[in-house]
Amino acid sequence: MADLRSIAAPFVVPGPSGVAIRTRLKGLSAEDEYVLAAVGEHLGSVAAADLKQRCADGLGHDIGRWAQRKRGLTGLSSSRWAGSITKSTHDQWALARRGLAAHVQGLQAGIDMLAHRLCLPVGQKGSKRAPGGYRSRREWHAKARRLACLTDRHAAALADYDSGRVRVVRGGRRLLNTRHHLDQAQLSQEQWRQRWRAARWFLSADGESGKRYGNETIRVTDDGRLSMKLPAPLADLANAPHGRYLLTCRVSFAHRGQQWTDRIAADRAVAYRISFDAQRGRWYLTASWQHPPVPTIGLAAALAAGCVGVDANDDHLAAWHLDAHGNPVGAPRRFSYDLSRDADHRDAQVRHALTRLLHWARACGVKAIAVEDLDFAAEKTREKHGRRKRFRRLISRFPTGRLRARLTSMADQTGITIVAVDPAYTSKWGAEHWHKPLASPTRRITRHDAASIVIARRAQGHKARRRTSPPPTDQSDRVGHRSAQARPDVPGCEGPRRRIPGPRTRCPSPDSDPNAGDQCAQHRSGHTTEPVQLMHSQ
Template identity: 45%
Template sequence: MDRGLRVARGARRKKRELRTLTDPFTVAPPTGARIRDRLCLSSSDEKVLTLLGHHLGHHARADLAERVRIGRVPVKDNRRAERKRALTKVSSSRWAGAITRASEDQYQLSLRCLFDERASLRRTIAKIRDRLTVPCGQRVGGVRGYPDQKERAQKQYRLQVLTARLAEVEARIEAGHPAIVVGGKRLAKIRHNLADAGLADAEWRERWDAERMFLAADGESGAPYGNYTITVDPGDGTVTIVLPEPMRHLANASRGRYRLTAKVTFTHRRDEWLDRATANQSVRYKIACDPERGRWYLDASWPTPHTVLPTPVELAASGVRLLAVDLNADHLAACVVDAHGNPVGEPVTVPTALTGPSSQRDGRLRAAITTLIDLARANDCAGLAIENLGFADTRATGRETMGRGKRGKTFRRIVAGLPTAKFRERLSGMAHHAGLLVVAVDPAYTSRWGAQHWQHPLQQQSKTTVVTGHHAAATAIGRRALGHGARRRPGVTAHDQRIVARRATGQTVPRPRARGTASPPRTTGTPHQGTKTCWSRSDQLVLFPVSKTVRETPGTRRPAPGPVHRDSANTGQLA
């Protein structure tokens, strides 16, 4: 027999080792807040804002191009002061500061995207190379070869394409010149396929110009109402903007400012905004245009104070409940778990229906999260437990690890449709504002162990809900968030505790008692202590026989055998 085949068969017989699980952690709350209000502008206001956005956007793109040409250098060598002085001549000092800061942030973000793409390409190339080393239709050392020579040839061609892309990415990282498309790469590609996108040339141009405008001003503590460049009066809601030097002739207020006719109220989180604006704390404003709806918006954002959240160990010690949630493609499976890791009540299914336009998907996801928060409040839960899903490695390798054919394609579509990043971001923010914590756990084996240990007991406990494997996985997630294992002791849950014999759960960590004060172990026939009632003591004479020196007298009562509850138990210590 071939030695390679013997090794492969031996590897299959060997029991697969479980991967090491990471510890659960409390998800950090949002580091900032952002609110939006609509600007009902007049025709003159729209004309001035359009001219201002195009003027600043032109200089912002030029500054970003200069920053890309500088490359990867230390912060002190990025020549920001020199670039800011050049921009001040065509705008103002504060506009120049906002433009140079935005350019630096965009450059650093693009570099991080390049590093992520390089890691993804390396994972994919390594996986394809491993499978190409195995003959077609065989498996060596746990690595499966491609089923036929045709697919193997296609993968060899794909390997060459990915290798070329990796070389290009590495060259960009080495030179420090990431590719940045101001306005969006997707919108730029639509320009060559307007018929497929259903857009006219004028409509595309309007969207392109709106995306490339720059109308953002950073806040400044101590400035009037937290921002000198774009100022919003919290009293009457008027908005004034400092115009650049070449546009000062359009000013309708003092000191080269332009006052909009629109009023701003900021209904959502208005109290937080008022606290900062009236105290002259920094607030960043950004004016955005939506040409599809023909609307203008004003966004306000500010940093939030850092708060220290309790760890999962502290949550488990405090004896709180958690609402465990299992994220799926079309619904959320939730189950309430108490401090001992036992499910409470019946599991709940929250539909999501994340199909259709992106705006509708975001609204449906928010509605589902709101339902979870209401459910957590109704059951006195301190927070929610979720899986720390990312799918970075899985999505990078694609068909190499997620199956092939019709079944693999369906599974890959399901994984791609899971809103993992959006769900985690929305849940952490909305739960924080609702006063709830979010605990993230390792997603390994939650579905398998949950279905193995908890689906049948949950179905026995539930009377009206059909329990699925997703509900069982949610229970495993909640137990892992509290530090318990996924395995269930026999006889924990029952539909009727009086009829079915059950054991104690034994999920809590045993705490040693002080020596000399512990009660003796309870066995059959041991008298009940305290206020418990003992129905029969007929078998206690064997365990605690009456001394022969004690004589029974007619009419007298036999002394109670065994120790009485006011005597201290002897645990083996010498007096």
Template identity: 45%
Template sequence: MTIKTRLRLSARDEAVLRELGALLSRLAARDLAERVALGTGHTREDFARRKRELTVLTSSRWAGTITRGSNEQWELARRAQADHLDSLYGAIARIGARLAVPVGACDVTTRVAGYPTQRIRAAKQERLQHLRARATAVAADRAAGRVRVVRGGKDLLRSRMHLSEAGLAVQEWRRRWSESRTRIEADGESGKTFGNESIRIDPDGVVLIKLPPELAARYGAHCDRFGRYRLDARVRFGYREAEWRAQVDARRSVGYTVRFENGRCYLTASFTPGRPELSEGVGDAGLLMGARAGGVLGVDHNVDHLAAWRLDRHGNPVGRPDRLDVDYTGRATHRDAQVRHACSGLIHLARQRGATALVVEDLGFTTDRESCGWKGRSGRRFRSLVAGMPTARFVARLVAMAHRAGLAVIVVDPAYTSRWGAQHWRRPTSTTRHRTSRHDASAVVIGRRGQGLGARRRAEKSVPRKRTEAVPQRTNARGGAGTEDHRPPAFHIPPGPHRAPRARPRSEDGARDAPRRRLEARVQSAHDRSGRATEGRTWVQDPLISSA
């Protein structure tokens, strides 16, 4: 949990915090440069030496925070470098595959289409050479352990050479550059007074900051005997203050960050709320049963909206579905705001409907377009859809917000939810005035899967069917025994070039044979409608599942 508030500083407080931020910024820049220079040859002895050198100038806690931040920044740069190299190799492979096909042609084996015109092909050949040169340079840097990190942001650094285009004056740019590089961060410690020794804030809002020896000597008249400076400003959180007070009173870890933004000073508190105490003998299975007891809200996450449907504890849809519109286009800040808006809407909707849990899909997109059924020219559309859906951020935000609201979140396998929803739930839940969409029906399947139920509306035995073979029982994608086949059975084989459709027999006068037609209708209904009984088979309804 992260909460933020503004500090209304006096002139002396602002001078102390700006000097402290400048000192810590210089030390962090020097330590980061040393960490980058060490590269992959960094050892534990190097880490201990770096921390000892910084401890002499500040304190052991400030030194630990600075060295940890440098290590994390270097690791983040290494991961970004690896992802960049993978994207370059992927682009090279895709362009090379299309260049291997003549202009306007298509490879029959791989279904890779060539470029439409010779002009586009020539441009892609030049693009391929540029990508290969970049990939060679990045691969050399990665092998040598070199990374490039800009403290303050690469975009802000590049705007320095284009101030007129960015609409910034020199003084304004320098202020933004200084604020982006200045950061006073103090890690929390469990068991310590108020959860932090570097920046200590008591429940009344009194702030004590541990100053390095250089600043403690200068402002010694305003510090206590431990070198802690007391701010004139008081801290008061307007949001989630009760959780913060509980954390501070229990002496659990609370991290603080002080930053200057647009000439103002803000303080951010970050902590993990304590897990609620469970009754003796209640494990994960008991928690899951308790979450399902009051019904669930199945949620289907789409590009432009969220489809939600309330299910009772037996897996039956209640009422009509709900729709929450979202717009993920635009800047990252707008997308984050849309994620928070969608999560808030789902929580309010669950409370109104009386649901005790939210069921969402585990949408783990990969960069392999072939495995997702998007090939050739559809790849651009697929990448646009995937990039526009912040699925991981949505689930993480929903879990945090639902936890504070007292709701559970169940994440399920997304395999074939839309197909089975359209097959089993779209027509039965539609009325003459309200037509159930494919996404609404998918929300029903998602909710039932979170309840441990199958996608079908009726329970039936798996018996051999005419003109088909018996389908063996499968397990779900998680590896456990599922309540349904997690891959749709291929009962009906459509006619193709290799298999012509069988002609129906006709009588001597040219009319179709009525008994044979009725028999084929019954067989086809058994293939397409899993809920209808076939010949010689009885069906027993589950008393907990609605037959509607």
């Protein structure tokens, strides 16, 4: 029997540390759109030059170089615009740096897997833990050539990482590559050019605590008036005092609008970003702010009223409600979604499924949802699964990190705690211990439903199996408590189950003498009835 790996302890997932809300800017005049486009294009060119300089500095960048860059940008915009641009540049460079590190790790994982499989004899079968050798000599030769190619790529990527060189495309690499496939994208050159320009505009301003309405650069008042500080070269476009431009539209946030109102009323920092959707021809305003992390509730307190176990799959979420003792309550639930279309559609499907899950969890009266701490980073490589393209596509589009992050953010507003558990053996043990006992002719359950029970029980600290074996001496309770999930001090844990009188329950009516709860009235060894004791005493 193979050794099982150790199971990590469950933990409470910390809540979100920031909030972002978005609304559409309606009622803009032609002059407003012209000013927004002019400011976005000017600041976008300034941000592109600053990013180019930051990438050229590489690992030699320090606080002195940052101050020098900011002084150069202040004359082209303003001090606050310069601060927002340099901060965005640093974040973009750091993101590209982390992406390069992940690329190096992925190449190294592919090299290790290729080297392992090339060392095995041709045709050798693999196991569940590691793949075997290649099927033919021809495939072995092709993979040997791929190993040499990946080795060269890894050396080049590692050299870039050590030297601090990154590759960044302002506007997105996907949109840049679309320029060469306009027929497939069903776009004209002018339509693509409009999207490309809008993606490279810069209209973002960081918030400042203590300033009026939380932001001096892009300001939104409590009555919805939106104004912005114009850069120095565009100061002649101002229509308000102090070089500001006041837009004609009114701003209102439908989602978390009261939180935003309370924050700007207290002059707390709020960051704003104005974006243009060239495909729809619409302008949007995004407000975001950070809040101090709230202390997470203890694991025992979150699980006091039971929990809901959730098994995430490619097309649905399998959920089951468990009580405080680890017993399944009611019937399993399934929340389906479709991940076969574009990213926006997938995100909407996931949000809709999570909304239904949270509403059902609140109806069950629980305060915790248990999910698996999944990470398929090591499973997405084509070198491990090879010909299994369908499986590789499945795990590549599986929303592991996004699902848990969005669930945590949405559950924060409902008072439900998210508990992450180790995903090891949940499906296997669920099918072994829970699938057959819970299935019936009128209720068909899947192995995913059974896995959700194991996930919830693991969060509660129970074992995966339904109950432990009886005591070794006999079938009574003299040696110890038989139940694995109920403690001996739980009131009524050994009492009879409550029955509702009726023709289908085959139990006596309420008027009869109910002695089912009296253990001394049963025909068991060591428990005699009272009339027999009297007869023996005579």
